[in-house]
Amino acid sequence: MKKIEFNDLGAQYRHLKDDIDKGIAEVLSDCHFISGPQTVELEQELCKYTGRKYCISTSNGTDSLLMPLMAKGIGPGDAVFVPSFTFFATAEVASLLGATPVFCDVEEDTFNMDPKCLEKEVERVVKEGKLKPKAVIAVDLFGQPAAFPEIEPICKKYGLTLIEDAAQGFGGRIQDKKACSFGNFSATSFFPAKALGCYGDGGAVFTDDEEQAALLKSIRVHGKGSFKYENVRIGLNARLDTLQAAILLPKLRAFDAETEHRNWAAQRYSSQLKDKFQVPVVRDGYFSSFGYYTLKAESEEQRTKIMAALEAAGIPSIIYYPKPLHLQKVYVPLGYKEGDMPVSEKLCKTVFSLPMHGYITEDVIDYICKTLRNI
Secondary structure, three states, X not given: OOOOOOOOHHHHHHHHHHHHHHHXXXXXXXXXXXXXXXXXXXXXXXXXXXXXXXXXXXXXXXXXXXXXHHHOOOOOOEEEXXXXXXXXXXXXXXXXXXXXXXXXXXXXXXXXXXXXHHHHHHHHHHHHOOOEEEEEEEEOHHHOOOOHHHXXXXXXXXXXXXXXXXXXXXOOEEOXXXXXXXXXXXXXXXXXXXXXXXXXXXXXXXXXXXHHHHXXXXXXXXXXXXXXXXXXOOOXXXXXXXXXXXXXXXXXXXXXXXXXXXXXXXXHXXXXXXXXXXXXXXXXXXEOOOOOEEEXXXXXXXXXXXXXXXXHOOOOOEOOOOOOHHHOHHHHHHOOOOOOOHHHHXXXXXXXXXXXXXXXXXXXXXXXXXXXXXX
């Protein structure tokens, strides 16, 4: 068997090569490398796909999370509630503005923010009176949207801005409502490893609020006013390159077919592994885009053994994530300790992800499953 890729971007490129190459060539020919027509077209297509009114493309997923916080004036003395089991950027954007991330535990089956823990943490912060609760960033981890039907009422109850971190969730949905359409703002990433990824860094922010959309567009270009050299606020240099937009357009057109294939792959994995491992759970009424396929071992020791055996068989596997955010060194001053987020801490010791992409083949999945079952 040929080398197994964790995420075979080469297979996708070969499938979409003609359209991707044509798009790149058009940008090179026109020499409109920043804010070109392909960028505008991509934003329009993303609005159609997600059902949002406004899309502001950005230079990366982190800026996509940072910009809504900037638009809401969040800073020192403010609390931003985030899950502990996720990528660092979710909490980092709050810290960059001088706000304080307040960590919440996650649900053991979906890996997403636990609404009960969220409300408990909000009430604790209110009671302590040291910070002002301002925002919640709920993450769509591994492709499945967070529990927004439970999280949204909590945000309304306490007057909190809700931001959907859909960096991994693009293509997921709850009933007929797609990821990137929840909350006051939603943000996604087009990092190459994402289900919808470009060939560099990229991202997007979504909202249905016209005034906030205009503010985000200003923040994206150095706090621009009515023209390029009028600056009315502090902003960022956070524009998406036209080349990346041109690459994303054909990928977006192929995205639903690739998502369907990833779901087929997930079902094939689960059907062969469910009697031996804790396979991913997708809630009733939810749909996962399965950007990642993640299993749970029974213990850290068992995971180490499994991953070593996979490596010996030529099968790549990755741990997302080996350390919860509340125990990261940078957040030691916040005073969290081991045991504060037991589910997040347990997941960090037991989860591991298998190869998953829109072009993975039946024989690769069956080989991986056979290897796992024989360990």
